[in-house]
Amino acid sequence: GQQLNQSPQSMFIQEGEDVSMNCTSSSIFNTWLWYKQEPGEGPVLLIALYKAGELTSNGRLTAQFGITRKDSFLNISASIPSDVGIYFCAGLPSGTYKYIFGTGTRLKVLA
Amino acid sequence: DAGVTQSPTHLIKTRGQQVTLRCSPKSGHDTVSWYQQALGQGPQFIFQYYEEEERQRGNFPDRFSGHQFPNYSSELNVNALLLGDSALYLCASSLGRLKTAFFGQGTRLTVV
Numbered sequence: 001g002q003q004l005n006q007s008p009q010s011m012f013i014q015e016g017e018d019v020s021m022n023c024t025s026s027s028i029f030n031t032w033l034w035y036k037q038e039p040g041e042g043p044v045l046l047i048a049l050y051k052a053g054e055l056t057s058n059g060r061l062t063a064q065f066g067i068t069r070k071d072s073f074l075n076i077s078a079s080i081p082s083d084v085g086i087y088f089c090a091g092l093p094s095g096t097y098k099y100i101f102g103t104g105t106r107l108k109v110l111a
Numbered sequence: 112d113a114g115v116t117q118s119p120t121h122l123i124k125t126r127g128q129q130v131t132l133r134c135s136p137k138s139g140h141d142t143v144s145w146y147q148q149a150l151g152q153g154p155q156f157i158f159q160y161y162e163e164e165e166r167q168r169g170n171f172p173d174r175f176s177g178h179q180f181p182n183y184s185s186e187l188n189v190n191a192l193l194l195g196d197s198a199l200y201l202c203a204s205s206l207g208r209l210k211t212a213f214f215g216q217g218t219r220l221t222v223v
Contacts, residue, residue: 033212035214040113040217041217042117042217045214046212085127088153090154094208096167097161097166097167097210099156099203099212101154101197103153104153
């Protein structure tokens with residue numbers, strides 16, 4: 001099935017470091033959502049973005065809707081061990097109700 | 112405020128059997144979408160229900176069907192199960208045009 005390009009695929013970081021990940025698409029999206037998923041659980045919504053250029057924060061998390069509407073970025077500042085998990089982006093193309101998900105970024109935090 | 116709830120949490124079925132998964136949306140939400148997530152991949156859209164009708168469908172065969180009830184809850188039915196149908200099935204609910212989707216914990220289906 002169709003998936004968005006998400007990078008990096010995985011990363012090991014030290015506790016306290018900042019993390020950046022991004023999603024890119026060849027299509028234009030109207031909405032970007034960022035989720036975190038832990039093993040055996042459903043995705044948990046972190047941040048929702050609705051307009052090109054929008055920058056939104058949720059605690060230590062900040063996400064941006066790219067101005068081209070074809071990409072989005074998620075930053076995590078001062079990472080902690082509980083940030084471990086898989087982060088997914090999801091984009092909603094214009095005129096549809098079908099979210100397309102990224103391939104996921106697996107984050108591991110070393111204490 | 113109850114979130115999205117799915118049942119059962121785990122299920123084991125035999126090839127060729129049929130299965131029904133259930134979803135109750137977040138309080139106040141009227142739209143339910145179903146996704147299939149294979150191991151190590153992102154969720155794939157199966158279909159969305161709104162006002163008791165299928166509003167959009169992804170690239171899944173007709174063996175996958177659904178229903179939405181007047182109270183907005185939904186069922187996903189899969190007939191003639193294949194080994195490849197083994198996955199985490201996720202339900203997401205949203206409210207009308209707002210489109211922000213909240214997921215349940217999923218149902219882990221294993222086909223043997």
